[in-house]
Amino acid sequence: MFENLKWKLVERPILPIGNTYLDAFVFLVFFGLLFFAGIALKNKRGIGLRPFVQAVTFVFFIFIVHRCFCALRGTIFSFQDIGKNDLNVFNGLFILVPLIAFTLLFGRIFCAWLCPLGFMQEVFFRVPFIKRIILDPAPRIKRLRLLLLVAIFFAAVFLLLEFRPKTFFFVQNIASFWGLATIILAGLFVLNPGADLKLKKLRYFLLFIWLFIIFLGIFVTDPWCALYGNEIDYSSLVGLFAVLATAAIVPMAWCRYLCPLGSSLSLMAKFFQIKIKVKKDSVISKIEARQICYVQALEEKALDKSSCLFCKRCVEAGASEIEEL
Numbered sequence: 001m002f003e004n005l006k007w008k009l010v011e012r013p014i015l016p017i018g019n020t021y022l023d024a025f026v027f028l029v030f031f032g033l034l035f036f037a038g039i040a041l042k043n044k045r046g047i048g049l050r051p052f053v054q055a056v057t058f059v060f061f062i063f064i065v066h067r068c069f070c071a072l073r074g075t076i077f078s079f080q081d082i083g084k085n086d087l088n089v090f091n092g093l094f095i096l097v098p099l100i101a102f103t104l105l106f107g108r109i110f111c112a113w114l115c116p117l118g119f120m121q122e123v124f125f126r127v128p129f130i131k132r133i134i135l136d137p138a139p140r141i142k143r144l145r146l147l148l149l150v151a152i153f154f155a156a157v158f159l160l161l162e163f164r165p166k167t168f169f170f171v172q173n174i175a176s177f178w179g180l181a182t183i184i185l186a187g188l189f190v191l192n193p194g195a196d197l198k199l200k201k202l203r204y205f206l207l208f209i210w211l212f213i214i215f216l217g218i219f220v221t222d223p224w225c226a227l228y229g230n231e232i233d234y235s236s237l238v239g240l241f242a243v244l245a246t247a248a249i250v251p252m253a254w255c256r257y258l259c260p261l262g263s264s265l266s267l268m269a270k271f272f273q274i275k276i277k278v279k280k281d282s283v284i285s286k287i288e289a290r291q292i293c294y295v296q297a298l299e300e301k302a303l304d305k306s307s308c309l310f311c312k313r314c315v316e317a318g319a320s321e322i323e324e325l
């Protein structure tokens, strides 16, 4: 239906590498944004720059250049070309290597400062009216949230069936299934908010399944593929719908429970050279912690390092501090 829709301003490489489709310009901008975000994270007044970096990344990668953030699938697939097509291998590592290097240096700055999908989910939490509903513990609001999630689930299933591919239903619909899983996990969270930590642990199991599917040689798509790659893949669009709609009920549910890239980055948390930790004299309450932290990584006296996105909002609120190793 929308197959011919094009929204990228630049379709060709701006700084082609050796007359190929590889664009060094994208790499330089990505590198520069990560560097800028890292410095801003460490700077006391840098927090004000976060929306700016998020907006620049959003516009640049979604509307300007034709470059996908496929840091995992592309890399795994490109390994098959080692010794055969070095350019393809380089292409696969193009995003992943700087991403890992900067994550080790500055924590998950990609998530909180650059990722367009994280940015889009976060927006709901910034709208005071939606935020009030999201955080309201009243039983009738809880029922309303559950009802909305059920409606989103059925809408996603309807879209999935409506736009299902003519061939391989499962293989070509992985992004949709991951979107549906996001809604289900968000529903479990609404039913029992105390299970958040346990649900978060599930992301490693889901990452394993996701990687296993890729190792089988299946071309897995993600909810962000359509946006970044300018390709109308219906599975990816259904996944995107599910992820964004769910984020209006449970903040950043995709980032908390499923995102394969975020889960991979969180596995490195022990090795980050910068840590965010709750101040010893912090007097923050549970309710205040919920209002500050999108992903519920912040508690009264502790911080879940593997879930923290390094947005620095809790540091700004005086609850936490940055520690450099």
Ligand code: SF4
Pocket (backbone or CB within 6 Å): 110, 111, 112, 115, 116, 117, 118, 119, 254, 255, 256, 259, 260, 261, 262, 263
């Ligand atoms: S967890 Fe995934 S979607 Fe969320 S901000 Fe990080 S990379 Fe982006």
Ligand code: SF4
Pocket (backbone or CB within 6 Å): 276, 292, 293, 294, 295, 296, 297, 298, 303, 307, 308, 309, 310, 311, 312, 313, 314, 315, 320
């Ligand atoms: S713990 Fe603090 S820095 Fe980490 S995601 Fe929550 S508010 Fe942001």
